[in-house]
Amino acid sequence: MxxxxxxxxxxxxxxxxxxxxxxxxxxxxxxxxxxxxxxxxxxxxxxxxxxxxxxxxxxxxxxxxxxxxxxxxxxxxxxxxxxxxxxxxxxxxxxxxxxxxxxxxxxxxxxxxxxxxxxxxxxxxxxxxxxxxxxxxxxxxxxxxxSTSALPVALPTTQHERLRPVLQYIAQSFDQQLTLESVSSQFDLSPRTLSRLFTNILDMSFVQYLQTLRVVRGIEMILQTNQTLSEIAYQTGYSSIAAFSKVFYQLTNKRPSSFQQDVH
The missing domain is CATH 2.60.120 (Jelly Rolls)
Structure with a gap:
């Protein structure tokens, strides 16, 4: 030390x-x-x-x-x-x-x-x-x-006593078909209350947070595994590579295929 x-x-x-x-x-x-x-x-x-x-x-x-x-x-x-x-x-x-x-x-x-x-x-x-x-x-x-094109992938964190366990749950279950309703029911919260927590504490919606987390996990898989993009899309909770690619592009301004080529 x-x-x-x-x-x-x-x-x-x-x-x-x-x-x-x-x-x-x-x-x-x-x-x-x-x-x-x-x-x-x-x-x-x-x-x-x-x-x-x-x-x-x-x-x-x-x-x-x-x-x-x-x-x-x-x-x-x-x-x-x-x-x-x-x-x-x-x-x-x-x-x-x-x-x-x-x-x-x-x-x-x-x-x-x-x-x-x-x-x-x-x-x-x-x-x-x-x-x-x-x-x-x-x-x-x-x-x-x-350096004119920044990569805007930032995942908010919090020590908020009600929201922190929710984020931990999402981090463990991001590959499942999560919804605001299904997650709120896990913590005995109303969807409206949970939605407000995300907006007020993290300054983003539940859906925006989940999408950002999935893209971060997708980037990790692209860099550290030999899985296909279709496999990565499925393991990050998307039913198709098209859906994964759309969200990935929205957050990074790159398609996952283009990103994969750039970093390998």
């Missing part, structure tokens, strides 16, 4: 540096924040970035930009082969470009991938004037220009 605290504290020791960390350490931190902006690239598998109120899914061949002072912790599920590459950038000039002040998940093109991989030759702090600083700074500089 002391070693983790040392890692976490060191990131912000030099506010004007770029801090490079490719070890599997970021995923071990509990909820925390930095005074630096953070780029985390997911290499293989899938990662989750958990905020106090939402959980963001980060597929392979995507990166997440986490603005300064944003509380978060990273989570890797299932796959030991999943690695992340982390770059922490000085934030003194972030107010000049709106991109750096907004959390987002973006696909990584070939140019950015080569640059991120090349950054592996540095470790820890790279200060202005050090070899490599201008190169690392150029990674930050190009992000607003090449």
């Amino acid at each position: 002391h070693l983790l605290a040392d890692y976490l504290n060191e990131i912000d020791v030099h506010p004007d540096s770029v801090y490079v960390m490719h070890e599997k350490v970021e995923r071990k931190f509990s909820m925390h924040s930095h005074i630096k902006g953070q780029l985390t690239y997911v290499e293989g598998g899938i990662a989750f970035c958990n905020m106090p109120d939402k959980s963001y899914v980060i597929p392979a061949r995507h990166y997440i930009w986490i603005p300064k002072q944003q509380e978060h912790y990273m989570q890797i599920r299932h796959s030991k082969s999943t690695t992340t590459r982390n770059l922490y950038f000085y934030s003194q000039d972030d107010h000049l470009t709106p991109f750096y002040n907004k959390l987002g998940i973006y696909p990584v093109n070939d140019l950015l991938l080569e640059m991120i991989n090349y950054s592996a030759r540095w470790e820890r702090h790279v200060l202005p004037g050090d070899p490599g600083f201008r190169f690392l700074s150029s990674i930050k500089d190009i992000l607003p220009d090449i």
